[in-house]
């Protein structure tokens with residue numbers, strides 16, 4: 862069964878059926894519990910429609926703890 866996901870395309874801002882693309886960053890963050898090649902990484906999800914090519918986000922946000930208090 863294919864599940865259809867409706868949302869807003871982040872490239873053209875159309876409300877339509879969207880697909881997800883994950884981009885992985887070499888950042889050990891506190892917000893994602895994602896591993897890539899068995900390393901903890903930060904992930905950003907881009908939602909895009911069938912008319913658009915997914916592009917990596919220009920800005921990323923992640924949560925992290927400072928090394929000092």
Ligand SMILES: [Zn+2]
Nearest residue numbers: 870873910913
């Ligand atoms: Zn689009």
Ligand SMILES: [Zn+2]
Nearest residue numbers: 890892893903
């Ligand atoms: Zn993260």
